[in-house]
Amino acid sequence: xxxxxxxxxxxxxxxxxxxxxxxxxxxxxxxxxxxxxxxxxxxxxxxxxxxxxxxxxxxxxxxxxxxxxxxxxxxxxxxxxxxxxxxxxxxxxxxxxxxxxxxxxxxxxxxxxxxxxxxxxxxxxxxxxxxxxxxxxxxxxxxxxxxxxxxxxxxxxxxxxxxxxxxxxxxxxxxxxxxxxxxxxxxxxxxxxxxxxxxxxxxxxxxxxxxxxxxxxxxxxxxxxxxxxxxxxxxxxxxxxxxxxxxxxxxx
Numbered sequence: 001x002x003x004x005x006x007x008x009x010x011x012x013x014x015x016x017x018x019x020x021x022x023x024x025x026x027x028x029x030x031x032x033x034x035x036x037x038x039x040x041x042x043x044x045x046x047x048x049x050x051x052x053x054x055x056x057x058x059x060x061x062x063x064x065x066x067x068x069x070x071x072x073x074x075x076x077x078x079x080x081x082x083x084x085x086x087x088x089x090x091x092x093x094x095x096x097x098x099x100x101x102x103x104x105x106x107x108x109x110x111x112x113x114x115x116x117x118x119x120x121x122x123x124x125x126x127x128x129x130x131x132x133x134x135x136x137x138x139x140x141x142x143x144x145x146x147x148x149x150x151x152x153x154x155x156x157x158x159x160x161x162x163x164x165x166x167x168x169x170x171x172x173x174x175x176x177x178x179x180x181x182x183x184x185x186x187x188x189x190x191x192x193x194x195x196x197x198x199x200x201x202x203x204x205x206x207x208x209x210x211x212x213x214x215x216x217x218x219x220x221x222x223x224x225x226x227x228x229x230x231x232x233x234x235x236x237x238x239x240x241x242x243x244x245x246x247x248x249x250x251x252x
Contacts, residue, residue, distance in 0.1 A: 001053070002051055002052070002053055002058075002087055002090060003051070003052045003053070004049055004050070004051055004052075004090060004091065004094045005049070005050045005052060006047070006048070006049055006094075007050060008045060008046045008047070008048050009042045009043060009044060009045040009046070009048060009062070011048060011050065013050055013057040013060075014042070014048050014060050014062075015042070016057070017050070017057055017059065017060045017077050017079075018042055018060070018075055018077070020077065020079070021060075021075060021077035024077075042062070042074075042075060045062045045063075045064060045074065045075070046065075047062055047063050047064075047065075047071075047095070047098055047099070048060060048061070048062040048075075049061050049062070049091050049094045049095055049098070051078075051087050051091050053082075058078065058079050058082045058087060059076075059077050059078035059079060059082065059087055059088060059091060060075060060076070060077050060091065061073065061074075061075060061076045061077070061088075061091040061092060061094075061095050062074045062075045062095070063095050063099055063107070065104075066108070069104050069105040069106060070104065070105070070106040070107070070108060071106070071107050071108070072107070072109075073092070073095060073107065073108065073109045076088065076091070076092070078091075100140070105140065105143065106144065106147055107144070149213060149220070152220065152221070153211050153221055154171070156211060156219070156221050156223070157171075157209055157211045157223065158171055158172045160209060160211070160223050161204065161209060162174070164201075164204060164209075164225075165201050165204075166200065166201050166204055167197075167198040167199050167201045168182075168197040168198050168199065168200055169200050173197050174197055174198040175195060175196070175197060175198070176197060176198040177196060178196065179196035179197045179199065180196060180197060180199055181194040181195070181196055181197075182195075182197055205228070206228050207225045207226060207227055207228055208225065208226050208227075208228060209223060209224075209225055210223060210225070210226060211223040229250070230250075231250075232244070232250040
């Protein structure tokens, strides 16, 4: 029988499981491991869940607290011989329950492209969803869905801008060996030298990228560009200015 235990980063079983996780990720991530590893420290994690069977630790997960009632799922791991048994989903569900109990409203969940087991788990949750048994849980589920869709829209907009050759902008940065330095403190930790970025393509400032939700499309969103509208030079009260905008007399 699987037993879930709530604990924190000082738990010896959690520390050992994380060692297995880091060893696995070092192989999967390859040259990118040192970059990802800096974001995966366990010190200070006060919300940890461990799965046991016959008192043997099988897997773990945790969440990190962020401002504005947001938590981030961290350090999800399951021993290879115990995967595909639904245990990781139980851990994730327990973390969600715990976060809800302490009045957290949003959850950030990320994984690496070299972790197919985690991707499969999160896809399964996406397809089947979580049961909402109360009105509060239903409202929370709707908020979570809207947050997820907003995040997807933002990422799709970034991808489209990159396709259009945007270079580095406020929403995203593009590394380039012969690019420009943006700040002396933004460094490559492996070489201790400033990172260089591809400059912004300022031509794209002449247009606005629009993105719209459309659930009839396979990727849920469509996008198009419109020319930047000219700003008015005369000052008007809100009501007549709004009417001019609707009549496309300004910003048109």
